[in-house]
Amino acid sequence: MDTIGDFLTIIRNASAASKPVCSAFSSRMREKLAEVLQKNGFIWSYSVEETRPGVKKISLSLKYVKGVAAIQGIGRCSRPGCRLYYAHNAIPRVYNNLGICILTTSKGILSGKEAVQNHVGGELLCKVW
Numbered sequence: 001m002d003t004i005g006d007f008l009t010i011i012r013n014a015s016a017a018s019k020p021v022c023s024a025f026s027s028r029m030r031e032k033l034a035e036v037l038q039k040n041g042f043i044w045s046y047s048v049e050e051t052r053p054g055v056k057k058i059s060l061s062l063k064y065v066k067g068v069a070a071i072q073g074i075g076r077c078s079r080p081g082c083r084l085y086y087a088h089n090a091i092p093r094v095y096n097n098l099g100i101c102i103l104t105t106s107k108g109i110l111s112g113k114e115a116v117q118n119h120v121g122g123e124l125l126c127k128v129w
Contacts, residue, residue, distance in 0.1 A: 002076070002079065002080055003027065003029070003030075004029060004030075004033070004076065004125060004126070005076045005079070006024070007024055007030050007033065008074050008075070008076055008126055010022055010024045011060065011062075011071065011074055012071070012073075012074050014060075014062060015062055015069040015071045015074075016069075018064070018067075018069065019062065020061065020062060020064075021059055021060065021061055021062065022059070022060050022062065023057050023058065023059040023060070024057070024058055025055070025056070025057060025058070026048050026056035026057055026058040029104075029109070030058055031046075031048060031058060032108065032109040033102060033109060033125070033126075034046035034058060034060055035109075036100075036102050036109060036110070036111050037060075037071075037128065039111070040100050040111055040128075041063070041070065042063060042070050042071050042100075042128055043060050043061060043062055043063050043070070043071075044061040044062070044063050045060075045061045046058060046059065046060045046061065047059050071128060071129075072129055073099075073127075073128070073129050074126060074127070074128045074129075075126060075127050076125070076126050077101070077124045077125065077126055077127055078123050078124050078125055083123055084123065084124045085121065085122065085123050085124070086103070086121050086122070086124055087121040088115055088116055088118075088119045088120055088121045089116075090121070091103065091112045091115055091116055091121065091124075092112070092124070092127075093112075094112070094127045094128070094129050095129045098129060099127060099128055099129030100112055100113065100127070100128050100129075101124055101125075101126070101127045101128075102124075102125045102126050102127075102128065103115050103121070103122040103123060103124055103125060104122050104123045104125055105118075105120040105121065105122035105123075106120055106122065107120050109125070110122075
């Protein structure tokens with residue numbers, strides 16, 4: 001199972017259906033992905049709540065500008081069968097810097113811009129535009 005891919009599909013489908021909120025089971029990786037999306041202005045907010053002991057859910061409040069979703073596309077890059085790693089000077093640009101790429105690095109999950117500033121490379125998780 002690709003839990004990150006499933007999470008991105010939930011966001012993509014909710015955005016395409018113009019849903020104001022989407023939710024999924026939570027993990028630390030998903031929380032950090034939501035944090036990067038919020039920091040870069042693709043979602044309004046996210047919250048984590050415990051539904052029952054040991055089970056958490058993450059809810060994302062999706063962002064729309066004049067009825068158009070802020071997330072036009074979100075795609076998984078590095079898959080369990082084919083990992084993609086980039087050095088800090090080779091991190092790809094997404095739509096001429098209108099989108100972001102999200103990497104998992106030794107300093108945590110960062111956007112491509114933050115990874116370049118911190119001079120760290122890592123595994124390219126996804127691209128968002």
